[in-house]
Amino acid sequence: MLGGWLNQIVQGVLLGGLYATFAMGLSLSVGIMRFVNIAHGDLIVLVSFLILTLTTTLGLSPLAAVLVTLPITFFGGYLLQRLLLQRVLGKGVLPIILVTFGLSIIVQNGLLGTYGADTRKVAGGSFETATLMLGGGVNVGVLPLTIFLSAIAMVVVLDFVLYRTRLGARIRAVSDDVAAADLIGLPSARIYATAMGIVGVTIAISAGFMSIWTNFDPTSGPSRLLVAFEAVVLGGLGSLWGTLAGGIIIGIAQVVGAQVDAAWQLLAGHLVFLAIFMLRPEGLFPKY
Amino acid sequence: MKASTGAFAIWCGRLALFAGAAVLVAAPWLFRVTDIALLTEFLSLLTIAVMWNLVAGYADIVSVGQHAFVGIGAYAFFGFAVIARIDPFLAIPLAALVALLFAIPVMAIIFRLRAAYLAVGSWVVAETLMLAAGKLSAFGGGSGISMPVSVVRIFGAHPAERYATIYWIAFAVAALSLVSTWLLMRSRIGLGLTAIRDDEQGAGVVGVNLSGLRILCFLWAAPFLGLAGAVITLQKLRVAPPASFSIIDWTVYVIFIVVIGGIGSFEGPIIGTVIFFLIRSYLSEIGVWHFIILGVLSIAVVLVEPRGLWGLVRRFLPEDVIPITRRPPLPGRPTEQASRPAESIAHE
Amino acid sequence: MNGTPLLSVESLSVFYGHFRALDAVELSVGAGEIVSIIGANGAGKSSLMKAIVGQADRIEGRICLEGADLADRSTAEIAKAGVALVPEGRRLFSSLTVEENLRIGQEVGREGDIGFDDIYRMFPVLRERRRQLARQLSGGQQQMVAVGRALLANPKLLLCDEISLGLAPVVIGDLYEMLPKIRERGIGILVVEQDISRSLAVADRFYCLLEGRVNLSGRPAETSREIVARHYFGG
Ligand SMILES: Nc1ncnc2c1ncn2[C@@H]1O[C@H](COP(=O)(O)OP(=O)(O)OP(=O)(O)O)[C@@H](O)[C@H]1O
Ligand SMILES: [Mg+2]
Numbered sequence: 001m002l003g004g005w006l007n008q009i010v011q012g013v014l015l016g017g018l019y020a021t022f023a024m025g026l027s028l029s030v031g032i033m034r035f036v037n038i039a040h041g042d043l044i045v046l047v048s049f050l051i052l053t054l055t056t057t058l059g060l061s062p063l064a065a066v067l068v069t070l071p072i073t074f075f076g077g078y079l080l081q082r083l084l085l086q087r088v089l090g091k092g093v094l095p096i097i098l099v100t101f102g103l104s105i106i107v108q109n110g111l112l113g114t115y116g117a118d119t120r121k122v123a124g125g126s127f128e129t130a131t132l133m134l135g136g137g138v139n140v141g142v143l144p145l146t147i148f149l150s151a152i153a154m155v156v157v158l159d160f161v162l163y164r165t166r167l168g169a170r171i172r173a174v175s176d177d178v179a180a181a182d183l184i185g186l187p188s189a190r191i192y193a194t195a196m197g198i199v200g201v202t203i204a205i206s207a208g209f210m211s212i213w214t215n216f217d218p219t220s221g222p223s224r225l226l227v228a229f230e231a232v233v234l235g236g237l238g239s240l241w242g243t244l245a246g247g248i249i250i251g252i253a254q255v256v257g258a259q260v261d262a263a264w265q266l267l268a269g270h271l272v273f274l275a276i277f278m279l280r281p282e283g284l285f286p287k288y
Numbered sequence: 289m290k291a292s293t294g295a296f297a298i299w300c301g302r303l304a305l306f307a308g309a310a311v312l313v314a315a316p317w318l319f320r321v322t323d324i325a326l327l328t329e330f331l332s333l334l335t336i337a338v339m340w341n342l343v344a345g346y347a348d349i350v351s352v353g354q355h356a357f358v359g360i361g362a363y364a365f366f367g368f369a370v371i372a373r374i375d376p377f378l379a380i381p382l383a384a385l386v387a388l389l390f391a392i393p394v395m396a397i398i399f400r401l402r403a404a405y406l407a408v409g410s411w412v413v414a415e416t417l418m419l420a421a422g423k424l425s426a427f428g429g430g431s432g433i434s435m436p437v438s439v440v441r442i443f444g445a446h447p448a449e450r451y452a453t454i455y456w457i458a459f460a461v462a463a464l465s466l467v468s469t470w471l472l473m474r475s476r477i478g479l480g481l482t483a484i485r486d487d488e489q490g491a492g493v494v495g496v497n498l499s500g501l502r503i504l505c506f507l508w509a510a511p512f513l514g515l516a517g518a519v520i521t522l523q524k525l526r527v528a529p530p531a532s533f534s535i536i537d538w539t540v541y542v543i544f545i546v547v548i549g550g551i552g553s554f555e556g557p558i559i560g561t562v563i564f565f566l567i568r569s570y571l572s573e574i575g576v577w578h579f580i581i582l583g584v585l586s587i588a589v590v591l592v593e594p595r596g597l598w599g600l601v602r603r604f605l606p607e608d609v610i611p612i613t614r615r616p617p618l619p620g621r622p623t624e625q626a627s628r629p630a631e632s633i634a635h636e
Numbered sequence: 637m638n639g640t641p642l643l644s645v646e647s648l649s650v651f652y653g654h655f656r657a658l659d660a661v662e663l664s665v666g667a668g669e670i671v672s673i674i675g676a677n678g679a680g681k682s683s684l685m686k687a688i689v690g691q692a693d694r695i696e697g698r699i700c701l702e703g704a705d706l707a708d709r710s711t712a713e714i715a716k717a718g719v720a721l722v723p724e725g726r727r728l729f730s731s732l733t734v735e736e737n738l739r740i741g742q743e744v745g746r747e748g749d750i751g752f753d754d755i756y757r758m759f760p761v762l763r764e765r766r767r768q769l770a771r772q773l774s775g776g777q778q779q780m781v782a783v784g785r786a787l788l789a790n791p792k793l794l795l796c797d798e799i800s801l802g803l804a805p806v807v808i809g810d811l812y813e814m815l816p817k818i819r820e821r822g823i824g825i826l827v828v829e830q831d832i833s834r835s836l837a838v839a840d841r842f843y844c845l846l847e848g849r850v851n852l853s854g855r856p857a858e859t860s861r862e863i864v865a866r867h868y869f870g871g
Contacts, residue, residue, distance in 0.1 A: 036408050038352070087591055093403040097350050098547055098590045101407075105540060106583040109576035166743065169736045173729040180727035183691055184785070185715030185744040222535075226415060229408045233401075263430065267423070270416040274397060281400040 007138045008255050014140070016231075016251025017148030020244040021209055022224050023231035024154050025202035031238035031287070032175040032195050033089065035096045039104035040203075041225030046107050047073055047207035048216050049115055052122050062122055066208035070201055077200025081193040089192070090178065104221065111218035124212035147209045151247070154202065155240045161198070162240075171195050223266075230273040236283030245284055249276065294606040301609035305558075312459060316452045324451045328523055330565055331455075331462035335516045336538055337545045337557035338465055339509035344543075345552035346473075346481040347505035348403065352539055353410030356394065356417045357387045357510045359533030361517025363421055366527045369439055371426055376442050380457065380518045387514025388507060390417075395506050399499075411535075418533035432528020440525060458519045465512040470554065472508065473612040477501065482612075485552045513538075544582045547589055550598030554610040559598055640703040642667045642824040643688070643719075643793050648697035650683045650848075657683040659848040660697070665793060665824040670815055672835040672856075673828045674868060675845030681828040682724050684845075685797045688826075689721050690714050701793065715744045718792035722799055724828075726782040730771035734762055737770050737781050738788055745789020750821075755784040758814060776807035783811065787818065794818060794825045800834060812838055832864060846870045 026040045037043075047069055054065035084103075088095035130142040162168040174181045174188045181188045210216060210224070230250050235242025250269045257268020276284075311318070315327055336358065344350045364386035368379035394413050401409040422430040444450030472478060480501050516538075521527055541564065549560020564582075571578040593599050602608070641664040650658040658680045665671045675681050686692045688699055690711045699706045706714055720741070728737050738755060756763035759780040765773060770781060779799055786794055796815075800808040808831075815825055815838050829835035836842055836856040844852040844867045852859075852867035 030405070035404050038408065084587075093407075094344065094348070094350050094551070095590050095594060096404075097352075097407045098543070099587050101352065101543060102583040102587040102590075106580050106587075109579040109583070113576040113580075166739075169732060169740060170743075173732055173736075173740055176729040176731050177727055180723060180729065182711060183686070183689060183721055183723045183727065184741065185689070185710075185712045185789075186740065187710070187712045222411075225408065226412050229405075230412065233405065233409070237405075263423070267416065267419040270412060270419065273412065274416060277400070278397065 004137055006136060008259050009252055010138050010140060011144075012252030012255035013248050014144035014148050014251070015255055016244075016248030017144065017151040018206075018209055018213060018247075019227050019231050019250055020151040020247030021147065021154060021202070021206035023228035023235075023243045023247050024151070024158065024206070024240065025199040026225075026228045027232045027235070027238070027240055027243040028158065028195065028199050028202065030232055032171055033085075033192055034175070035085075035089070035093075035100075036229065037085075037199075038097060038100040038225065039107055039221070040100075040228060041223065042104045042107040042111075042221030043200075043203050044207045044210060044224050045216055045218065045221045046111060047204050048122070048211040049111055049120070049218075051208055051211050052120055055122055062124055062208060062212055065122075066204055069204045069207070073200035073204040074197040075200075077203070078193045078197040080200075081196035082189065085196070086189050086192060104225075108218055108221060115218060117217060117219075119215045119217045120211075121215050122211040128212060143213060147213065150205070150209070151244060154205065155244050158198075158202075158240055167191075167194065227269070230269070234273060234276055234283055236286035238287035239283070239285040242283060242285035242287075249273075294604070297605055298607060298609055301555075301605075305609065316455060321448050321451050324455050325523065326565070328451070328455045328458040328519070330561060331458040332516045332519050332523075333541065333545065333564070334557065334561045335462045335465045335512055336542050337549075337561050338469055339512050340539075340542045341546045341551060341553075341557045342469055342472075342481075342505050343509050345546065345556070346485045347502045348484055349502055349506055350403065350407045351398070351410040352407045352535075352543070353394075353398070353412075353414035354509070354513060354542070355533055355535050355538035356410075356414035357391065357513035358517040358520065358538040359414075359418060359421060359529070360390050361387045361514030362521040362527050362532035363424070363427060363517075364514065365518035365521050366427060366433075366435070370435060376439060380515065383518040384511035384514040387517070388511045391507050391510035395503065399502070399506075414533065414535070414539075418529045421533065422529040427527055430529060432526055432531065434526040435521070443522065454519065454522045457522065461512070461515045461519055465515075469508070470610065470612065473554065477504065478612055481505070541582075544586050546596075547586045548582070548596055550596030550602075552595060553598045553602070553608070554612055555602075555608065556596050556598040560596070563597070640700075641665060642669075642702060643826070644698075644700045644703075645684075645688070646698040646700070648684070648687060648695060648699060650680065650687045650692045651694045651696075652683075653693075657848055658687070658845075661845075661848075661850050663843050663850065663853070665826050667792065667824050668819055668822045669840050670819055670825045670827060670838055672839035672842040673826065673845060674830070674832050674835060674842060674864070675828075676830065676868060678847075679845040680848040681845060682797055683848075685721060685724075685795050685826075685828060688714075688793075688795060689719060712744065715789060716746050718746055718790070719795065720745060720786035720789040720791035720793070721795040722779075722782045722786045722797060724797040725801065726775075726778050728770040728778055728781055728785075731769060733767050733769055734773070734781055735766040738762075738766075738784050741785030742788040745791065748790025750787055750790050752788070755788060758787075758817075759784060776803050776810075779803060779807070779811060783814070791823060794823050795828075796825065797828045798830065799827075800829065800831055808834065832861075832868060836864070844868055 022044060026037065029035060029037050050069055051062065051065045054060045054068055055062055060068065084099060085096065088099050124143060128143050132140045132142065134140055162171060170186060170191050173186060174191045178188050227250055231243050231246035234246030234249055250273060253272035254265045254269040258265035312327065315324060340354055343354065361383040365379050365383035368374045368382050369376040397413055398406050398409045421427065427433055443453045473481065484498065484501060517532065521532065524531065545560035545564045546557050548563060549558065550556025567578060567582070571581065589596050595602070643665040645661055645663045647660045647662060648658055649656055649660055661684065673681050673684065683692065687695050690706065690709060701717055701719060738752065761777060762780055762784060765777065770778060773781065783799065799811055812834060819825060827835050827839065839856055841855050842853065843850050844864065846867065852864065
């Protein structure tokens with residue numbers, strides 16, 4: 001019995017790793033540009049469909065497909081920021097929400113029109129089903145474990161980029177005080193666009209993981225957005241390690257909820273989020 | 289444009305408004321049942337749009353979770369009328385009351401989030417409420433439940449009669465929400481709201497009670513959304529979590545309506561709802577494309593004229609068609625000299 | 637002054653919407669010269685600074701650096717061309733360390749011989765605090781970082797907008813003692829101040845702004861304080 005619970009918690013932690021990868025890009029855009037991209041989940045789904053197409057039509061392996069999409073999503077994020085989001089940044093909350101909201105609906109329906117409403121999944125081969133038996137009733141799938149370790153690696157790499165590189169210092173400077181950056185000659189628009197390019201890279205990675213591990217369809221975006229948002233808020237705005245912790249909490253809540261009753265999985269995640277949020281609205285590891 | 293042409297255009301606008309209202313009053317005698325059903329839907333959507341405009345356009349609470357209150361109204365109405373077997377006509381105002389009661393804790397949660405995060409936060413709350421509604425076995429759980437015929441009959445023995453009754457209820461709800469919100473906007477409170485819409489920080493400085501007004505608007509909207517939920521339930525004759533709490537129908541469409549019509553004006557939601565029904569009736573056969581068109585249109589509006597179609601028209605008009613602030617008409621563009629404020633000169 | 641001045645501003649007007657904050661201002665700064673702009677609140681001093689670095693909404697007139705028109709150049713290009721601003725209110729990046737703030741100044745600027753050592757020699761306390769976050773410094777130390785950040789850009793023209801704002805007199809004195817040393821490097825300095833006596837004491841020349849117009853200019857030594865005060869207050 002105890003082993004069963006322990007196993008559930010481990011599964012929750014691993015699921016949290018996937019959620020953390022969804023949330024990483026959102027955490028960056030929230031921390032740096034101070035806006036929540038409502039289309040974040042839909043962009044993850046969009047890239048998942050791209051990976052699906054690359055694997056099915058070109059016969060690429062999922063890993064190769066993700067590698068191919070990385071530059072595409074980097075420039076996609078860059079251009080999205082430069083051509084669209086930058087125009088409404090700094091004009092208050094409403095325009096940026098409306099624009100990303102419109103984008104979300106466009107992406108969802110564009111995908112529906114192109115791929116239809118069917119549920120899809122990318123085949124990951126034997127890798128997908130391999131399991132490690134850890135004793136004590138705890139089984140760990142190789143794929144979830146890889147995703148979890150990648151989530152940790154993402155935090156480490158992003159932290160390094162943000163706090164140890166020239167680019168990172170510039171990104172933090174612009175996020176501190178964009179008007180001051182403009183005054184002293186930092187090209188803030190380009191820096192924001194680069195940051196959004198990095199967000200695009202995280203989106204490609206999370207899309208790669210999601211498309212192998214879970215089913216998705218063109219309307220899966222909002223649920224990914226909500227989970228990512230919850231992880232970001234629980235972790236504390238702007239803290240990447242906090243985002244990972246937030247993802248893990250939602251993951252555990254969902255798996256344990258599903259254990260009580262399969263239909264409770266999503267509701268349990270939301271309820272745990274709301275409860276912790278009411279107790280600690282600033283999140284667990286607030287940075288600002 | 290000359291002042292007289294402007295005034296003429298204003299009166300044309302008001303005439304069109306009255307003509308529209310007259311058609312709506314006469315509708316049950318003028319139209320067929322299917323058109324009445326469509327008009328009922330129009331009035332419900334108009335009610336929801338007016339409320340979202342009040343909350344997001346004036347009080348600056350950019351919520352994407354307002355569909356929660358429609359759903360709560362729907363479930364509460366069903367609960368009172370079908371499960372508790374209260375007189376269904378009494379169940380309608382009770383549904384509004386329940387929506388209002390739910391608005392208080394919802395507000396306590398989402399108002400803790402900074403403005404930029406409130407949008408998705410309100411969505412999380414709405415999603416939670418929808419999933420919770422799916423756990424109510426008396427309401428058919430996740431798949432929902434139909435209204436029993438005995439209750440449906442109370443609204444009319446024949447479908448035609450029933451559609452007319454439901455139409456009048458929708459008409460009353462829409463009229464109540466428009467007129468009372470218009471009166472709210474014309475009061476001193478409305479002045480404060482206009483100040484928030486125009487410049488939130490400035491409004492705080494001149495002593496407008498920001499948080500009080502935001503609370504008022506949020507609580508104001510909830511019962512009307514609940515009423516709309518009751519009407520929608522009557523029309524669909526069933527409750528189900530994804531339909532009663534439909535984010536597409538009660539939030540996505542509504543945001544498009546208000547943004548395209550003109551956010552932060554009283555005319556905007558009305559124009560937007562009319563345009564939306566035109567687009568939907570002519571473009572619905574192109575499926576997903578009508579969503580894409582609406583999405584592109586709303587992004588274009590935000591980039592080009594954030595005050596929407598009405599904002600575009602309003603540039604050429606001397607005043608609002610539906611007057612909310614009793615101000616003299618705006619003067620023309622101030623000259624450079626005149627706009628230069630008198631500098632107060634410091635003395636030692 | 638012979639030849640083209642380092643900075644020349646010709647009939648410059650700056651607009652915020654329809655409001656004219658500066659009206660046909662003419663001024664120049666030579667290399668190795670300290671020029672002071674004085675004027676009351678709202679006179680348009682900061683608007684002038686913003687216009688020079690290319691951050692004004694809309695301008696009319698010309699701003700030339702060494703004879704080259706700066707119109708159509710981005711702030712980043714103007715910084716690379718050798719103009720550095722110490723903004724009003726310091727405007728440090730508060731969650732960056734002292735060193736990171738300084739490095740950003742160096743990166744946006746041009747190549748030159750002013751390095752970190754020069755700044756740390758000028759403001760030794762910054763060396764000790766280089767790993768601290770900017771927001772943890774005192775107001776005076778923050779102003780040193782702001783000046784250091786601008787100097788590391790190796791400017792030809794240094795713009796200082798009210799560097800004395802909110803600082804203790806001793807600290808202000810220290811900062812103002814730096815200015816002649818910076819001038820010795822051949823850098824032209826444009827100093828904006830409300831504190832008349834402090835800025836006139838270091839300036840070679842000055843301009844007085846009133847409601848967006850230059851109503852007096854000259855050399856501090858040749859102009860009586862009464863005349864300056866009268867023009868400052870618009871008497
Ligand atoms: N962003 C802006 N939008 C509109 N008007 C502005 C803006 N910035 C400044 N102004 C106006 O332009 C005029 C000049 O402002 P500026 O900041 O240049 O004055 P200043 O001389 O620097 O004043 P202070 O000594 O207070 O810093 C003022 O009347 C001010 O109200
Ligand atoms: Mg100033």
